Amino acid sequence: MLSKRVGDLCTPAFLVDLEKVKQNARVMQERFQKMGVQLRPHMKTHKTVECGDIMTGGSRCCITVSTVAEATFYADHGFDDILYAYPLPLDKVERCAQLSERLSLFHVLVDSTAALHALRQRPLQGGKIWRVWLKLDCDNGRAGVLYSEPLALLLAKDIWQSERVELTGVYAHCGNTYHCSGVEQIQAIAQQTTTLILQFMEKLKDAGIDGPKCSIGSTPSCSHPVPDMAVLSEVHPGNYVFYDVQQSLIGSCSLDDVAVRVLTRVIGHYPHRNQLLVDCGWTALSLDGHGRLPSGYAVIEGHPDLRSESQLSASSLLIYWYVPFPISPLHFPRLVSMTQEHGRVEPVSGNLDYSKFPLGSALSLIPYHACATAAMHPVYFVLSEGAVVDTWKPTRGW
Structure with a gap:
């Protein structure tokens, strides 16, 4: 039976303030609606259906996840247009194939020729095609092909030219905003990341590749976006729905x-x-x-x-x-x-x-x-x- 009093809970207990969650979600949604940019909220912070509903305004559509378990969980609860924002592990190709065949839209992230080869080796059934985002490292230093390396453009071309594979977009995480202190530093990193990914999109156009989307994200950068982010197709923050002490120190929130x-x-x-x-x-x-x-x-x-x-x-x-x-x-x-x-x-x-x-x-x-x-x-x-x-x-x- 659900306790109605906090004092009756067994501890330790994780508490969520519903009004603050709704407010944080509403502020982020309205911010990017005004900018004309699609918000694709990341589910990795909470990993719950209820909070996913709040972050998507009840649409259960257009989300980001960090594990195949999350993707399956949300698919089981009626969510669609799911981006698995993690460099595709080769041992998870089959599970991703099943999600791609099951959902209207399921997207994977690639930053290696080996991962692309694995997708080619597993053609989708039912006339489906692999929806692939190229993971670009715009000086974040975690995953992705470095934006300045020739391999980045070569891999994009390889995805573009592959049969039954679509280059849906280019994805960058500006996690280096987590080393910032204050809005000025956050916006400097947000501007740098935005500039680098937009420059890469121009390289794609020059190579005859026109149409892929571009997306960046982190809670700090999306809490204090720069004007050039309005040129992006999507953003994908996640922590903002809860926020935390770290984010208050960075300058994302109070x-x-x-x-x-x-x-x-x-x-x-x-x-x-x-x-x-x-x-x-x-x-x-x-x-x-x-x-x-x-x-x-x-x-x-x-x-x-x-x-x-x-x-x-x-x-x-x-x-x-x-x-x-x-x-x-x-x-x-x-x-x-x-x-x-x-x-x-x-x-x-x-x-x-x-x-x-x-x-x-x-x-x-x-x-x-x-x-x-x-x-x-x-x-x-x-x-x-x-x-x-x-x-x-x-x-x-x-």
């Missing part, structure tokens, strides 16, 4: 935009080492963000007066963990270490007042990286106006 929390409880007092123990280890929060926050692995939500009373900058506010009662800033705790199921909490300075953290009391953690944290949980508890109104179950696997 902490108020973050839609997710991890609820944890105090399970131990240890005055001899000036620490609390909580029931949130790395299996509930992940180790992502280690060493990147003065507050440890996360930020704790709490007393709203701290923001109005403090003249601190947004970034320096992150040294504080927010708790649901007043407490001197000098005594704010930080999550200093985690094991599999335990978290150790100690103050920034001074001694903990254990009367303010009784055993069983709850703390609400704002995760550093929502994608990594969400991946730790088999169910999300969805809140509206402070009450649990639903549960979402994400898909898992590859």
Whole structure:
């Protein structure tokens, strides 16, 4: 039976603020509608049907996924026009073929001649053709053919000339925006990535290849798009629906935009080492963000007066963990270490007042990286106006 009170939940628990999710999705959708660019939202952060509905406005059409398991999950729930945005693994060609034959539109990503050869070796049935996007590395440095390498154009031509294979588009991820700090840096990377992919599209036209789409994406770049992005066909951000502490540090959003929390409880007092123990280890929060926050692995939500009373900058506010009662800033705790199921909490300075953290009391953690944290949980508890109104179950696997 669904609990209607957050306080009744067993911890650790992953909480989702429904109103913030809807607001984040609406803002991104309206932003690119105004620019005349198709939003193809990425499902990798949440991996749920319900959030997919929100991000697509209920159309269940035109999405991005990062695993074949996600693609199959969404196909099973009536989604179509799915882009598998991952360099095609050769062991997954058959599963991709089945999805291509099953759906109206299923797209794969290629950045090697070996992957293209594998597609040629597996012709689709029913008159279907492979919808292929060329993965281009525009200085992100993860996957894709480097935009400046001759191989990029050669591979595009090879895809274009292949029988029963269509060069549907060119895809670039500007993940280097995750190293930014502030809107100016984000937009500089967004502009660079946009310029490079548009220049590559001109090379395609010069080679007689006209018609493929072009798409870039990352939550930072799509949260602060540059005007030239209006020339793109699509964008494919994903984290924006939840946001997180990392995105607030980058400059994509404010902490108020973050839609997710991890609820944890105090399970131990240890005055001899000036620490609390909580029931949130790395299996509930992940180790992502280690060493990147003065507050440890996360930020704790709490007393709203701290923001109005403090003249601190947004970034320096992150040294504080927010708790649901007043407490001197000098005594704010930080999550200093985690094991599999335990978290150790100690103050920034001074001694903990254990009367303010009784055993069983709850703390609400704002995760550093929502994608990594969400991946730790088999169910999300969805809140509206402070009450649990639903549960979402994400898909898992590859």
